[in-house]
Amino acid sequence: MLLKLVPDTTNIGFVRLRFIAFGATLLLTLASIGLLATRGLNLGVDFVGGLTMQVEFTAPPPLDTLRERVDRIGVGQSALQEFGSPSSILIRLPLPEGDQGAVQRVVAKVQTALKKDYPGVSFARVESVSGKVSDELIRDGAWAVGLSMLFVALFTWFRFEWYFGISTVVALVHDVVVTLGFFALTQLEFDLNIVAAVLTIIGYSLNDKVVIDDRVRENLRKYRQMDIKQIIDLSVNETLPRTVMTSVTLLSALLALLFLGPEVIFGFTAAMVLGIVVGTYSSIFVSSSLLISLGVKSRAEGGLRDDRMAGAERVTRKG
């Protein structure tokens, strides 16, 4: 007998739950925005400039002594963090005042000082980014996320209808905001890799939504007697086995990456895991139910049609 994660036929009234879901969604979104406003993101050197050094010591160094020693070099307040193992320490230093070459001089100073204090120390990773470059990286990252959303909206509008575009983008914005909120809450470092993760979350969440939207469109044509609520419930239920199966499969792959993968991509994978969970939730509860609030009507209610452009016009006129 083959495994079935979800029974063959489910009949869950997702639409009936939508007000609870909207409430929960609103709460999550507001909480995330609140966290972003109060705690803020722990931006990595990619975005604020400065430098990070991953230093491998021969034995776990007492952090207090190390902090004192680094601070004595006179390059600003340091932040230390264990990275993977107790003898691997991440040292963060602020962006020094001065010209573009200032960061480099700090790197050299710290390396010389540490080599003297801890013989046998090695620098597994050094990343330094000047203020100007980090500003550009922020700008590029914001453009990449913003444009992706815009094109997704346009494509969904073009391929489906305008209201699918709106419901999809609203759900995507929710996914992105909650992911950012998660980073504000955990204070995991937010760097360029995480921007890639956010973009991927957009991609995956999109997959989910397109699959359901596709089914809604198909059922709108097929079942002319149903009202829109029934059609959406039917579509979400019909696609539920696929939604759950894909999410579970992806999660199992990502969890392997999270616990066994290299430390460097921990934040990336954590973001992805959260993104899959949040994206699946918003696909089931938010984007499809939002269609009702946007005033979509089935044929039985005097709404849709076979030709989608004509149908869109009629809906627009009604609205």
Add this chain to the structure above:
Amino acid sequence: MLDFPKWKVWSVVVAIALSLVYALPNFVSPGTLPSFMPQNQLPLGLDLRGGSHLMLEAGTDDVARARLESLEDTVRSELRSAEGGAIAFTDLSLAGGRLRFTVSDPARLDTAVQLLNKATAPIGVGTGRDVDVARGDLPGQIVLTPTASGIANAVDNAMAQAVEVIRKRIDELGTREPTIVRQGKNRIVVQVPGLQDPAALKALLGKTAKLEFKLVNTNADPAEVAQGRAPPGSQILPAQEGGTMVVRRRAIITGDQLIDAQVSTDDNGRPAVSFRFDSTGGRRFAQATTENVGKPFAIILDGTVISAPTIISPILGGNGIIQGNYTVQTATDLAILLRSGKLPVELKVVEERTVGPDLGADSIRAGVIASIVSVLAVSILMIITYGRFGVYSVLALVINVVMILAIMSAASFTLTLPGIAGMVLTIGAAVDANVLINERIREEQRKGRGVVSSVETGFKEATRTIWDANSLNIIVAIIMFLFGSGPIKGFAVVLSIGIATSVFTAVTVVRLMVARWLAAARPAALQI
């Protein structure tokens, strides 16, 4: 839907076979494959193999200033050699990004403007002027303003030259396969794989290595100099062993005429750098030293006086030696710098990412283990959920990974850590496609359709959704590639390739396998 014409079957088979051939070099040690087969291994990014990534930036202001200084030379030489005798001028200044001076004899103002207009005329056809020559507000004043396009050209030339100089310097270090590319208007990205400590590299790239020989002005009033005021035509420069020195502004000769520089030892056996000029430089050096026997001249590197020996006798052979408290290492570095020529503009490191080789190896190991576990987890889930159809999906998954490796190896795309993550995500997308198809087949079966009809409808309906979803993902990947930087780009490349191959393997290849099985076994019922 399930009919496959012969040519289609063969194209699929050929595509898979080609992928295997191109992916193969990654699984055997180099040189073991016969020469007619592809040899390209997948290039690994610096984060995986270790190495240094440096982004250097040139100050465009520096280039503009250098441009203005060379303009000063032009003005001086043009006016000096004007027809009908030299045109005298006063009050030359380089303030505010413009060159201003006042011609002493108002009658010759027009001639001067004409001369300079001609001297700064654009060389190419259809290019705009690099410099605007105009009269100033004061009587007799001429103002030369480099135009925006003129400065852009200067920056462009300086950067092209800088790339060459950097290449020479890194080659001298003996590092293999450095990547040196220009980025944007005034940046150069240098990537040197396998370099553990980039300090030496940064030291080499951070120096302009502008070598000048200037006469020392021994007549300067020490009191004036102490206040920072140099006599006209002279300048005050810091000296390496401390203090300052007054030298003539005009260089007798510069490092541009050097053709060789080597480490040697001076009379006391200490490390020094000896150099040789080309024939023109040698002649000029001979002439200058002949004229100035008994006087000291300063050897200046990047604006610091290194030594100021007195010319004992004319130096005729075009050879010379630089002494200054060098160690063998610093002398070697200086020789490299002098051999590779001076940078036309000062470069500063604005971004550095260095990964030690151990960390890189750890990342690969962890990445590979995680990927294997991911694939296993996905495979087990798929097979226990969909049975035979799950096995087909897993086969398609393996082919998918092989195809990604093959395309990336053949096209020499670099695999980075985010790239590995992209690969894992592609696996997810491929799985999703098969889940969609299989769930749809299940659904159609429940509706009472026959075996063939269920499979056909399942593929047909699911394929439409798969196309919609993947077109959207391709859009996102392209935007990531265009706007993202560094790690995002590496991720986007793998994602784009992966989306394309996953649609092919998850839809076409699986359909082919299913069609063959249906035709051969003719099952009465589907176990799915």
